[in-house]
Amino acid sequence: MKDKAGPWASVNAAFSSIKLTLFIFFFLALASIIGTLLPQGLALEEMRKHFSPGVFWWIETLSLHDLYHAAWFQFLLLVLALNLVVCSLDRFPRTMKLLSHREEGLSADKLTKFTHHRAYATSLSMEEVVSRLDEFISAQFAKLQPLESPPKFSAIAEKGGWSRLMVYVVHLSVLLILAGALIGSLYGFRGFMQIAEGQASNEVQLAQSRRVLVLPFEVRCDNFEVSFYDTGMPREFRSDLSILKEGLEALRQPVYVNDPLTYEGVTFYQATYGGVLKEIELELTDKESGRIQRITLPFRETSTIPGTEDRIQVVEYQKEFSNFGPAAGIVVLKKGQEPTGSWILIDRPDFHGNRIGGYQVKVLKAESGYYTGLQVKRDPGVWVVYIGFVALLVGIGLCFYTSHRKLWVLAEPDSGGHGETRVIVAGRTSKNGVAFEREFQDLCDRLGGVLIVK
Amino acid sequence: MVNSSILLSITTFAYLVCTVFYLAGAVFRFTPLLSLGTAFALVSLGIQTGGILLRWIESYQMGYGHAPLSNLYESLVFAAWAIMVIYVVLERRIGHKVLGVFPSLFAFLAMAYASFSKGVDSRIQPLLPALKSNWLIAHVVTCFLGYAAFAVSVGISILYLLQRAHKANPHPKGIFALLPNQKELDEFNYQMVLFGFMWLSLGIVTGSVWANSAWGNYWSWDPKETWSLITWLIYAALLHARTIQGWRGKRVAWLSMIGFACVMFTYFGVNFWLSGLHSYAR
Numbered sequence: 001m002k003d004k005a006g007p008w009a010s011v012n013a014a015f016s017s018i019k020l021t022l023f024i025f026f027f028l029a030l031a032s033i034i035g036t037l038l039p040q041g042l043a044l045e046e047m048r049k050h051f052s053p054g055v056f057w058w059i060e061t062l063s064l065h066d067l068y069h070a071a072w073f074q075f076l077l078l079v080l081a082l083n084l085v086v087c088s089l090d091r092f093p094r095t096m097k098l099l100s101h102r103e104e105g106l107s108a109d110k111l112t113k114f115t116h117h118r119a120y121a122t123s124l125s126m127e128e129v130v131s132r133l134d135e136f137i138s139a140q141f142a143k144l145q146p147l148e149s150p151p152k153f154s155a156i157a158e159k160g161g162w163s164r165l166m167v168y169v170v171h172l173s174v175l176l177i178l179a180g181a182l183i184g185s186l187y188g189f190r191g192f193m194q195i196a197e198g199q200a201s202n203e204v205q206l207a208q209s210r211r212v213l214v215l216p217f218e219v220r221c222d223n224f225e226v227s228f229y230d231t232g233m234p235r236e237f238r239s240d241l242s243i244l245k246e247g248l249e250a251l252r253q254p255v256y257v258n259d260p261l262t263y264e265g266v267t268f269y270q271a272t273y274g275g276v277l278k279e280i281e282l283e284l285t286d287k288e289s290g291r292i293q294r295i296t297l298p299f300r301e302t303s304t305i306p307g308t309e310d311r312i313q314v315v316e317y318q319k320e321f322s323n324f325g326p327a328a329g330i331v332v333l334k335k336g337q338e339p340t341g342s343w344i345l346i347d348r349p350d351f352h353g354n355r356i357g358g359y360q361v362k363v364l365k366a367e368s369g370y371y372t373g374l375q376v377k378r379d380p381g382v383w384v385v386y387i388g389f390v391a392l393l394v395g396i397g398l399c400f401y402t403s404h405r406k407l408w409v410l411a412e413p414d415s416g417g418h419g420e421t422r423v424i425v426a427g428r429t430s431k432n433g434v435a436f437e438r439e440f441q442d443l444c445d446r447l448g449g450v451l452i453v454k
Numbered sequence: 455m456v457n458s459s460i461l462l463s464i465t466t467f468a469y470l471v472c473t474v475f476y477l478a479g480a481v482f483r484f485t486p487l488l489s490l491g492t493a494f495a496l497v498s499l500g501i502q503t504g505g506i507l508l509r510w511i512e513s514y515q516m517g518y519g520h521a522p523l524s525n526l527y528e529s530l531v532f533a534a535w536a537i538m539v540i541y542v543v544l545e546r547r548i549g550h551k552v553l554g555v556f557p558s559l560f561a562f563l564a565m566a567y568a569s570f571s572k573g574v575d576s577r578i579q580p581l582l583p584a585l586k587s588n589w590l591i592a593h594v595v596t597c598f599l600g601y602a603a604f605a606v607s608v609g610i611s612i613l614y615l616l617q618r619a620h621k622a623n624p625h626p627k628g629i630f631a632l633l634p635n636q637k638e639l640d641e642f643n644y645q646m647v648l649f650g651f652m653w654l655s656l657g658i659v660t661g662s663v664w665a666n667s668a669w670g671n672y673w674s675w676d677p678k679e680t681w682s683l684i685t686w687l688i689y690a691a692l693l694h695a696r697t698i699q700g701w702r703g704k705r706v707a708w709l710s711m712i713g714f715a716c717v718m719f720t721y722f723g724v725n726f727w728l729s730g731l732h733s734y735a736r
Contacts, residue, residue, distance in 0.1 A: 018698045025691040029684045029716075036677040036728055068675045181673070190670070229518075229580040236583050257583040258668045269670040377670040385672060389659045396655055400648045434641060 015086035024080045031076065035067040081178055088171045095168075099161050099404075104147065106154040106410050114408075114426035116437060118444040121414055122421050122451045126153065129411050129421045129451065136450045140443060141407060151413065158406040164430055166402070169395035176388030183381030189213060190379075193268070195221040196276040196299075196371040200244055204376045215266065218244040222252075224273055224370035237270050239372040255374070265378050272373030275319035280328055280346075281365040284312075287358045294364070302333075310334050310357075315341070317368070324348065326366065332357040404430040405439070423451060458512055459576065461505030462531060466569050468498035469534065469562035476554040480629040488551035488632075492542075495558060499538050506531060509578065518580040523594040526725070527576045530568035532594070534561040536602035540649070544606060548642060552632040556609025589664035597657030597682075601717050603650030604689075607643050608714035611707035614639040618704060640703050643710055644696060651689045658682050677728045681720035688713040 014020065038059070039047075047065050048056050063070035111117055122129060130153050137144045142159040191204035191213060200220035204213040222240040229235050236256065243251040243263045255261045260269040277299045284293045284305060293306050302313045316329030324345050331341035340357045348354075349362040407427045414422040425444060429436035472494040479487030509522040522528040541557035568574055581590075613633055620630045633639070661679070666672035673679065692709040695701040701709075 018694060021694055022691050022699070025687045025694070029687040029691075032680045032684050032687075035675065036680050036724070040675065231580060233580055234583055235580065236586075256586075258587040258589075260667065260670065267670055269668070271669070375670045379670075382666065382672065386663070389663070393652075393656055393659060396652050400652060 012086060012090070015083055016090040018087075020079075020083050021087065024076065024083060028076055028080070031067065031073060034064060038064050038067070040066060040068070077178060081175060084171050084175060088168055092168060095164050099164065102147070103156070103408075106147065106408055108410060108412070108422070108424055111408055111410055111424045111426040114428060115433075116428065116440045117424060117426035118447075120423040120425075120448060120451050122423065124421060124452060126151070126411065126413060126421050129153075129423060132450050133409055133411065133423070133447075136447060137407065137409065140446070141405075144409065153409075153411040155409045156406060157409070158404065160402050160404045160430075163398060163402040163404045166395050166399035169391055170399055173388045173391035173395055176391060177385050180381040180384030180386075180388055183384055184379040185381075188377065188379040188381060190375075190377040192271070193219065193374045193376050194274075194371050195219060195374070196278075197221050197224055197369040198278070200242075217246075217250065217263065219268065219374070220244055221372050224372045226273060226370075237273060239270055239273075239374070241268065265380070267377055269375040269377075270372070271375040274371050274373065275317065275326075276369055276371045277314060277317035277328060277366060278369045279367045280314055280363060282312075282330075283362040283364055285360040285362070287360060305332075316343075318343075319368070321345065326368065328363065328366065330356055330361065332359065401432075403432050403436065405436060456508070458505045458509035461501055461508060462565070463569060465498055465502040465505055465534075466562065466565040468494060468501060469538075469558055469565055472498055473555070473558040473562050476551070476558050480552045480555055480632060483629075483631055485551070485632075488554070491554050491558065492545065492551055495538055495542055495554065498561075499535070499542065502531070502535050502538075506535065513578050516578055518578065520581045520585075521591050521594075522578075523591060524581055524585055525575065525579060527568050527574050529594065529598065530564045530574070533598050533602060533605075534564040534568075536598050537561045537564070537605050540599070540602050540646075541606050544642070544646070548634075548638075550632075550634050550638075550642075552629065553610060553613065553634075553642070555629075556612060557606050560605050560609065584668060587664060587668065589660060589667070593657060593660040593664055596653050596660055600650045600653035600655075600657050601721065603646050603653060604710075604714050604717050607646035607650060607710050610639055610643040610646060611710040611714075614643060614703065614707045636703060640706060643706060647689060647692060647710055647713070651686075651693065654682070654686055654689070658686060677724045678720065681716065681724050685713060685716040685720055688716050 042065055044060060044065060047059055051059060059065055062072065067073055108119075112119065124132070133153075133155070134144045137155075137157050142157040144155045144157045146153065146155045148154045189204070189206060190208070191206040193201060193204055195201050198221070200218040202215040202218045204215060206213055220242040222242055224240075225236075225238045227235045227238075239255045241253060241255055241261055242249050243261075251261075251263055253261045255268055255270050257270045260267050262268075279296060279298050281294065281296045284295065285291070286293075286308075291307070295303060295305060295312070297303055297312065297314050299314050299317065302311050304311050311333040313331050313333075314328050315331050318327050318329075321327030321343060325347035327343045327345050329341060330344050331339050333339045334357060342353075342356045344354045344356070344361050344363060345351050346363045346366045349364075354361045354363075405427065406429075407425060410424045412422055414420060425447065427436065427440045427443075472491055475487050475491035475494055479485060479489075479491055506522055509528070513520055513522065523532055537557050538561045541554060545551060545554060568576065614636060617630060617633050617636055617639060621636070634642070658679075661682070662672040665674070665679075688709065692701075692706060692713060695709065696706055
């Protein structure tokens with residue numbers, strides 16, 4: 001631990017504590033649980049109906065109806081990021097020091113205190129021992145790096161030192177993912193488009209606000225198709241889209257559920273579909289005069305009823321209107337009067353309620369089609385997130401399954417009289433001690449053969 | 455005529471026999487029974503692998519043509535398979551057959567639930583448009599390898615806690631005499647959590663990339679997504695507590711059990727319970 005005084009040191013200490021990390025992990029988990037138990041994304045007014053005033057007070061105060069976007073939740077993510085940065089900055093210099101550390105003055109006493117160590121006595125001369133040690137360890141483990149030369153020979157060999165850095169790769173990856181998400185929310189947008197077959201639009205209804213965003217190009221839905229399996233389950237949704245740039249067709253491509261279209265950084269995903277009315281043919285009977293008129297109306301275009309000054313428009317269409325089948329919402333405008341409108345049942349032409357103003361309305365023919373619902377988004381941060389994902393996975397894999405393994409070797413003339421030379425090998429690993437134990441024992445057994453130990 | 459449903463029915467029964475052998479071998483301290491358990495585990499795995507592959511082929515014959523990983527039934531079958539594959543490999547590496555009691559029991563329970571519950575439809579069904587993607591296999595396989603490793607780890611945690619509660623007895627009997635010591639159990643538990651955490655991370659990432667390519671959003675705080683993150687956070691806490699704070703044994707075993715409870719909730723709770731909560735406007 002560092003011995004710095006002052007406010008920075010105490011802030012640093014608070015943010016670099018593992019207890020804070022554990023606290024954030026558990027607290028984030030708890031908050032997320034609450035978010036999954038309460039329905040998210042509903043209006044506050046809607047929530048008021050379902051909960052008692054006491055519970056509702058908490059929901060309103062802590063924005064529990066939109067918890068993951070609440071300021072306190074985002075603040076928690078910020079604290080997590082800070083904790084990550086401070087912890088990593090706190091530990092990184094120590095790791096680098098550990099990796100570049102060159103020990104001096106190895107002694108037999110020190111090495112025999114290691115959990116993994118082995119001592120040999122051999123009748124080979126010092127020079128022979130040093131040359132055999134170098135050859136064996138450099139070939140079987142890692143390059144032997146001498147520290148002291150005879151009369152006393154000491155050396156180290158290490159591999160996988162970079163494994164100690166992998167934890168920082170994992171931490172950095174989490175920061176990248178958070179940063180990518182931030183970039184996306186600052187510089188991207190997410191919204192929705194609804195385009196009827198044959199129509200084109202450049203207006204995107206934004207998801208997080210009521211604003212409409214105008215794209216610098218138009219999207220036309222040439223055709224929409226839905227197909228079903230014989231079980232009645234939908235098999236495929238397909239929108240044939242064209243991109244119109246300044247009125248000219250720039251791109252034509254079908255869009256499926258798992259296969260979106262991207263143009264100028266904006267991506268269009270197949271999200272929903274529904275029915276629309278293209279054109280309707282009506283028979284209008286004027287109740288007063290008994291005159292019968294026939295008229296063909298395109299959807300949402302105003303026409304004048306022949307022989308009158310009355311105007312008529314189809315404003316709405318529903319594929320299924322309260323179990324009565326399809327219905328068209330039609331409005332009639334008479335000069336000097338308030339407009340009157342009604343739902344006209346398309347499949348029941350003789351229904352007595354098919355009346356608007358002074359007209360009895362009968363649908364002769366209705367040509368319906370589809371509209372396609374497209375999810376639209378632009379997210380310049382997604383590549384940062386993806387780089388974070390790759391770093392996270394690579395980092396976790398290498399962090400768990402590689403280790404920094406180090407050997408210390410000492411050779412000196414034997415004073416105890418068992419032989420010519422005494423050799424001690426000790427080893428240590430940063431993790432996965434069980435596997436290293438096996439590797440170390442195997443290496444020492446073979447080294448015994450090389451050193452011709454009796 | 456051999457078909458996948460016959461093979462998978464046999465598998466269910468075979469895992470029951472396997473569990474009985476492991477349990478009897480452990481309780482009566484009779485190692486040949488444990489070896490029989492292992493043999494049965496391998497045979498069951500073989501039959502199950504055949505069943506899964508056959509189901510894959512049958513789906514092509516029906517004209518649907520998709521990997522058998524598309525609904526609850528198929529995921530339960532794959533979960534049982536993954537638990538046993540991971541356990542058998544672990545057993546080979548560490549040589550303690552007595553640990554097979556819980557994995558074989560979990561595999562049997564998953565298969566039994568898949569086969570006998572009325573709520574689980576075992577028919578081969580066509581694929582919804584949303585699932586028609588190569589990401590399906592990558593996402594389901596990675597997630598379930600993670601879940602399976604956590605299942606094996608929770609079995610070890612339970613054995614650890616039993617062993618610990620029993621340590622006062624100087625002459626252990628039955629299962630406790632055969633169990634590895636506490637330090638070993640703690641280490642095996644940790645290894646399984648590491649393995650599971652790696653696969654869970656891969657599972658979340660593949661799911662996220664898939665969601666982005668299908669719906670244009672790599673994270674939308676949907677309950678299933680959120681619960682997988684909760685699970686990830688719990689195991690991340692376990693790893694940090696063990697590595698940095700030096701937690702061992704009891705606390706790690708309990709955290710691993712809490713983590714597995716989150717896995718179970720992500721898998722079943724979100725499907726059956728949260729959807730219910732969200733459709734409260736009946």
